[in-house]
Structure formats: C-alpha cells, structure tokens
Amino acid sequence: MKIYVEKAAFTRRQFFKGAGVLLISAVITGVLSKIGLDALAISDDYVEKRAAGLYQLDESMTIRRSHENPEILRLYQDFLSPGQVSPLSEKSEHLLHTRYGKDIPHLIEEMKKSEAAA
Amino acid sequence: MNLATYSNGIIHVTKSCKACDHCSSVCPTGAIHGRLGQRHRIDPLKCINCGQCLINCPFHAITDTSMVDPVKRALKDPNFKVVVQEAPAVRVALGEEFGLTPGTNVKGKMHAALRKLGFYRVYDTEFAADLTIMEEGTELIHRIFKAGGVPGYENSGPLPQFTSCCPAWIKYAEDNCPAILPNLSTAKSPQQMFGAVAKTYAAQQLGIDPANMIVVSVMPCTAKKYECDRPEFIASGYKDVDYVITTRELAQMIKDAGIDFLNLPDEQADSLIGSSTGAATIFGVTGGVMEAALRTAYEVLSGEKLGKVDFQAVRGLKPVREASVDIPVKTLGKTMKVNVCVVTGTKYVAPVIKDVLAGVSKYHFIEVMNCPGGCINGGGQPIRREMA
Numbered sequence: 001m002k003i004y005v006e007k008a009a010f011t012r013r014q015f016f017k018g019a020g021v022l023l024i025s026a027v028i029t030g031v032l033s034k035i036g037l038d039a040l041a042i043s044d045d046y047v048e049k050r051a052a053g054l055y056q057l058d059e060s061m062t063i064r065r066s067h068e069n070p071e072i073l074r075l076y077q078d079f080l081s082p083g084q085v086s087p088l089s090e091k092s093e094h095l096l097h098t099r100y101g102k103d104i105p106h107l108i109e110e111m112k113k114s115e116a117a118a
Numbered sequence: 119m120n121l122a123t124y125s126n127g128i129i130h131v132t133k134s135c136k137a138c139d140h141c142s143s144v145c146p147t148g149a150i151h152g153r154l155g156q157r158h159r160i161d162p163l164k165c166i167n168c169g170q171c172l173i174n175c176p177f178h179a180i181t182d183t184s185m186v187d188p189v190k191r192a193l194k195d196p197n198f199k200v201v202v203q204e205a206p207a208v209r210v211a212l213g214e215e216f217g218l219t220p221g222t223n224v225k226g227k228m229h230a231a232l233r234k235l236g237f238y239r240v241y242d243t244e245f246a247a248d249l250t251i252m253e254e255g256t257e258l259i260h261r262i263f264k265a266g267g268v269p270g271y272e273n274s275g276p277l278p279q280f281t282s283c284c285p286a287w288i289k290y291a292e293d294n295c296p297a298i299l300p301n302l303s304t305a306k307s308p309q310q311m312f313g314a315v316a317k318t319y320a321a322q323q324l325g326i327d328p329a330n331m332i333v334v335s336v337m338p339c340t341a342k343k344y345e346c347d348r349p350e351f352i353a354s355g356y357k358d359v360d361y362v363i364t365t366r367e368l369a370q371m372i373k374d375a376g377i378d379f380l381n382l383p384d385e386q387a388d389s390l391i392g393s394s395t396g397a398a399t400i401f402g403v404t405g406g407v408m409e410a411a412l413r414t415a416y417e418v419l420s421g422e423k424l425g426k427v428d429f430q431a432v433r434g435l436k437p438v439r440e441a442s443v444d445i446p447v448k449t450l451g452k453t454m455k456v457n458v459c460v461v462t463g464t465k466y467v468a469p470v471i472k473d474v475l476a477g478v479s480k481y482h483f484i485e486v487m488n489c490p491g492g493c494i495n496g497g498g499q500p501i502r503r504e505m506a
Contacts (some may be wrong), residue, residue: 010122026234029153046220046502047435048496051403053221055433057396064396064427067414075249079319081441093312096253096354097304098282101292104350115355 124398125185127162128343129169129497133181135300139172141180146464146488147290166464168286168488169340170499182340182497186371187359188259192360193333199238200332201320203312204228206244207338207402207493208365212238213501215369216379228343231372231383232336239324243335246312247401247410250283254305258483266450273302278474278481281407282308285345286488290464291471295325298471304429308401309335309342310351312391313358320391328356333363338402338496341488364498404462405439408485410459412443417457419454420446429485432458435491437466440481459484462492 011019063069073085079091082095093112099107122453131141131150134158142150142158149165152158160171172180192198208227232240258279263335264271281505282288282303291298306314312335317328317485335342339362345351346359372379387393400406401427409429431441439460446453461467467486473479489495 003364006132026488034344039379045212047491047495049219049221050207050210050499051221051435051491053223053390054206054400054403054406054494057223057225059396059397061394065413065417065424066248066255066395066397066410066416069393069395069398071243071245071389071391072248072252075315075319075391076252078433079322087252095318096306096311098248098306098310098350099304100288100299101296101304103299104348106349108352111352113178 119403127160127165127234128167128340129160129165129172130181131158131160132179132181133157134177136177137180138176141175141347143438144170144174146170146286147294149250151295156421159195165499166286166289166293166488167341167344168464170489172340172497173495173499173501176425178501183343184363184367185343186363186367188384189361189363190371192334197333198330199324200390201230201234201239201335202237202334203241203243203246203309203316204232204308204336204340204410205342205402206247206399206406207499208336210402210494211338211499212365214502215373216446217381218476220502223433224379225385227379227382228368229387230334230376230382230385231368231379234377234382234429235371235375237334239320239390239392240385241320241390241392242309242394243312244398245387245391246308246315246403247398248395249304249311249315250401250407250412251397251410253311254279254281254303255304255411255418257305258411259415259419262447262454262456262482264451266454266477268449275304277301278484279303280478281483281485281487283401283407284341284487284493285339286341287464287467287486289341290467290488295475296473297475300435301474307342307345308352308398309337309345309362310358313346313351313355313360315391316320317354317356319356325388328354331356332360333358335359336360336368337364338365338493338499339489340364340497342498358453366498366500369500399419402493403433404435404487405460405485406492407487408432408458408460411430411483412456413441416443416445419448421448422446432485433459435462436465437461437490438470456483457481464488 077084080091136154149161213222213224260271260274264274280302313333321328343362351358397410413427443456
C-alpha cells in the first residue's frame with residue numbers, strides 16, 4: 001500500500017526567510033521610487049518657478065510687443081531696410097536668415113562669393 | 119549634418135560615470151551607448167548637444183566643452199572689444215548659483231556683473247529675440263498669404279512653419295527627418311542674429327573694426343556652443359558669434375573674479391542693440407516664441423491693437439499643446455483661424471512631423487524646443503538634481 005506523504009516545498013523556517021526577503025525588497029523598492037518621484041517633483045518645481053519668473057518679468061515690462069521695440073525700428077530704418085520698417089529685406093535675408101541640411105555648403109559658397117565681390 | 123567639424127561633439131561622459139544608465143532615459147535621440155555597469159559613451163553624430171543628460175546625471179559625470187578660457191583671454195587683451203549678449207532664461211536661473219530661489223529675476227545684477235568682468239558693451243539677446251519675431255513672424259504671414267492664394271507670395275515656403283530658435287531641434291530635424299526642413303523658418307536663432315547684427319550694424323555705429331570685435335553669448339544651453347561653430351554662420355564676414363558660455367560658467371566666472379554678486383546694483387543693458395520687450399523675455403519658456411509671434415502677427419494682420427497680450431492657451435508644461443486663434447486678416451478680408459502647436463521635448467515631435475509629411479496636419483505654426491519646459495531647463499542651467 002502506498003501512503004501519500006505531503007512534501008513541503010520548503011520548511012517553515014525557509015518560508016519565513018523568503019517572506020522576509022520579499023517584504024524587505026518591497027519596502028526598499030517603495031522607498032527608492034519615492035526618492036525618485038521626489039526628485040522628479042523637485043525637477044518640475046524649479047522649472048515652474050523659472051517659468052513664473054519670466055512671465056512676471058514680461059508683465060513688468062513697459063513694452064510687451066516685439067514690433068514696438070524702438071531700437072528694432074531704428075535698426076530697420078537705419079540699416080536693414082533704409083527709410084522703412086520692412087522685414088525680409090535683401091539685407092535681412094543675408095544677415096538674419098539661413099538654410100539647413102544639404103543646402104548649407106551652397107549657402108557658404110554664396111556668402112564667400114558675395115564677400116569676394118565686395 | 120554629419121560634417122566632420124562637429125564630430126567631436128560638445129557633451130562628454132567622464133571617468134566618474136557609474137553606469138547607472140539614467141542618462142539614456144533622458145536622451146531624446148538615443149545617442150548614449152553602454153550597458154549597465156559599463157562606462158557610457160555618447161555618439162557625437164547622433165547627439166544633438168542638448169545637455170539633458172548632463173543636468174540629469176546623478177553623479178555629475180557628464181561635462182560640456184568649455185570656452186571660458188578664450189573668453190577670459192579676450193577680456194584681458196586690449197586689442198579686442200568684447201561685447202556680450204545674454205539669453206532670457208539666464209536671468210531667472212543665474213541667482214540659484216548664489217543661493218537665490220529658482221525664478222528670481224537677477225537681470226540688473228547680471229548686467230552689472232558682466233560690466234565688472236570687463237565686457238566693453240553689455241547688450242541683450244532679447245533684442246535679437248524681438249528681431250527674430252519681426253523676421254519669423256513676417257515669414258509666417260507670407261506663408262499664410264501664399265496658402266491663401268494672395269498674389270505676390272509664390273516664393274514663400276510651405277505651411278506649417280516650424281520655429282528655428284533651438285539648435286538641438288535643428289540638428290534633430292537635419293539628422294532624422296530632412297524632408298521637414300522646407301517647413302523650418304529660415305530665420306536664424308536670436309543668438310546668431312545678434313552676432314550678425316553686432317559685427318555689422320553695431321560695429322559701424324560704434325566705429326569699431328569688426329575684426330577686433332569678439333561676440334560672447336551667455337546661454338542656458340550647451341547646443342548653442344555647437345551652433346556658434348557651425349560653418350555657415352559667417353554672414354558678417356567674420357565668425358558671427360565667437361564664444362558661448364553657459365549660465366553655470368558665467369556664475370563660476372563671477373565667483374572667480376571675487377565679485378559680490380548679491381550686493382551688486384541693478385544696471386540696464388547698453389543701448390543700440392540692448393533694449394528688449396516682454397515678448398522677447400518669454401522666449402526662454404516653452405510656448406514663449408509662439409506667444410510673442412502671436413502678439414505681433416495678430417496686430418500686424420488685423421491692424422488692431424490687442425487689449426490683452428497674454429495667450430494663456432499656449433502656456434504650461436505639457437509636452438504637446440495646441441490652440442486656435444481667430445485673427446481678422448485685413449488683406450484677405452476675412453477672419454482666419456490660426457492653429458498653433460507647441461512641443462517641448464524633442465521625443466514628442468515625431469508624430470507631429472509625421473502628420474505634416476502626410477499632409478494631414480491642421481497647424482499653421484509649430485514651436486519646438488528640445489528641453490522639457492523650454493530654455494529655462496536647458497543643459498547649461500544650474501544643476502538642481504542632487505541624488506548622489
């Protein structure tokens with residue numbers, strides 16, 4: 001006759017040890033992610049404060065629109081588009097605009113040519 | 119642009135790397151290689167020089183190439199007139215290096231400190247930000263006119279127009295999706311506009327030979343160092359911007375010079391190319407270029423004055439935000455709904471680009487800034503994260 005004997009996978013002592021290890025690692029994970037989340041919270045906090053600093057500065061300025069900056073108007077009238085305020089003038093295109101990627105070598109060549117001509 | 123000149127890159131991992139792999143998680147382009155437990159390295163061809171890994175490294179093991187020494191030499195050399203420009207985001211973060219809370223405005227003390235350091239003229243990048251709005255805003259208006267069939271604007275570019283102020287975003291677009299480049303505004307960034315204007319107009323007005331003028335930028339950004347070295351930025355006939363130092367490096371220079379920063383008086387920037395507006399100030403925060411452009415575009419297109427210049431809808435720190443603004447366009451004789459989108463964090467830009475290339479994007483104008491929150495959280499700003 002075969003007698004069924006229940007075989008425990010681990011002893012009572014091993015069970016407590018295993019459960020203890022799991023519990024401790026869960027606590028450690030929790031603490032670490034708390035630290036991580038806090039770091040993220042700090043991160044957002046300083047970004048928000050710097051943003052608020054800029055918005056406050058904006059509100060404190062007497063002029064809040066770019067096209068009303070008197071020195072900008074003077075730059076156009078005296079230099080970029082003589083006599084008027086006209087963006088995208090020839091001089092503006094040359095000094096203030098650029099090209100990207102594979103168009104750059106061509107742009108450099110053009111600039112060197114116009115410089116040599118001048 | 120994988121040109122050999124850029125292959126050294128700006129951002130480097132030092133020996134202090136503990137191989138924790140945190141940098142890889144903040145890198146927008148997957149440029150950082152190395153397994154857990156292995157010293158990491160940055161692929162300079164993929165790296166867009168944003169420095170997010172640098173400010174987020176828990177072990178301060180990542181550095182950026184410094185241009186402080188040549189700046190100090192130029193300041194000492196009597197043959198050179200050294201002029202300086204400072205980006206908007208610097209003034210609300212520089213104080214942190216001297217114990218002030220984030221967001222404290224130290225604009226006046228910053229100008230005073232730069233004068234004490236020996237700069238010949240202390241100007242302001244905000245002037246160039248206003249100039250950017252004039253050029254980029256007009257370009258946007260022309261693109262809208264072209265799309266609306268107004269005659270005379272056939273040579274304008276396609277819609278939507280993307281902003282072009284952020285050098286990390288530019289390199290990202292050049293490296294990863296060249297098909298989108300025609301949609302980028304051709305306007306240079308404020309930093310480069312400043313350099314080109316300083317060595318032509320300002321040199322002329324001041325009676326200085328531009329060959330003897332050195333233009334230094336103080337930037338919240340590491341990618342600006344890469345930008346100033348790009349070979350095409352020689353429109354003035356000279357290197358338009360000679361050197362770039364970060365907010366952190368300026369703080370160190372102020373400390374090295376023994377300047378009592380907190381007790382400095384508030385000083386103004388020099389006139390000529392130094393005055394600025396509120397619109398230029400908000401360039402430093404995500405959505406700011408968009409808001410500044412809307413203020414100008416609305417008033418120019420409608421011929422009316424805005425009662426309230428705040429566009430709250432484009433503010434905030436959400437990575438992708440969108441808004442619509444109804445503008446009564448005089449030239450077209452009708453009210454137009456202008457759809458705008460603001461992206462902060464290059465990793466969120468791919469779906470937006472995909473829609474544009476597929477021709478299903480409803481936007482007219484899209485602002486992209488690489489760093490989460492905008493330039494205020496740039497790779498050159500004071501480091502807040504102290505985990506080590």
